[in-house]
Amino acid sequence: MLCEGAIMIALSLVLGLLKVFELPQGGSVSLEMLPLLLFCVRWGMGGGLIACFAFGILQVFIQGAVSWGWQSILLDYVLAFGVIGVAGLGKGKPGGIFWGSILGGAARFIIHYISGITIYKIVAPTEIFGTVFDNPSLYSLVYNGSYVGIDIVLCLVIFGILYAPLKKYFTGADLKK
Known part of the structure; x- marks a missing residue:
């Protein structure tokens, strides 16, 4: 489990560097959640939480952090990726x-949304996608939903394509004795 977790974290860090697009206040569309989700479903929530929190911490140092202080680093990196577990x-x-x-x-x-309505409300009013937002709750919903939603859909599509040939790995059947 330890070796597989380390490999999945490393793969997630590399995939996080390959961004489809990046938003101005941080957040991007990438496949970095893919290996983390696979690891979590194979090994369970305990190991998944540890691996995802480790990824969140390493991401700050390896990929760099867009933040408005330590609070946003804690929410948008450590906690937001940790709870993927x-x-x-x-x-x-x-x-x-x-x-x-x-x-x-x-x-x-949910963690990114909370960060948006508590920490990033300082950027309101702001414009994104050609619309000006005065309401921090709506801004956070649109901003964070725009990339996290796409990330989830990409992961689901890839898992759907690979499910039949890799079912025993997705279900952890290869781990059973």
Whole structure:
């Protein structure tokens, strides 16, 4: 588990550097959640939380952090990526890779959303996607939803394509004795 966790964290860090697009206040579309979600669903929530928190901490140092102080680093990196570990609740369950991914991605979004309405409200009013936002709650919903939602959908599509040939790995059947 330890070796697989280290490999998945490293792969996530590399995939996080390959961004489809990046938003001005941080946040980007990438496949960095893919290996983390797979690890969580294979090994469960305990190991998943540890691996995801480790990824969040390493991400600050390796990929760099866009922040407005230590609070936003704690929320947008350590906690937001750490809670992806709840995807581990899908371990051993039918379709666990899919609903676990949705659960982990939703948990990440919730932390980013909280960060947006508490810390990043200082940038309001602001414009994004051609619309000016005065309301920090709506801004955070649109801003964070725009990239986290796409990340979740990309992961689900890739897991859907790979599910039939790699089902025993997605369900952790290869780990059973």
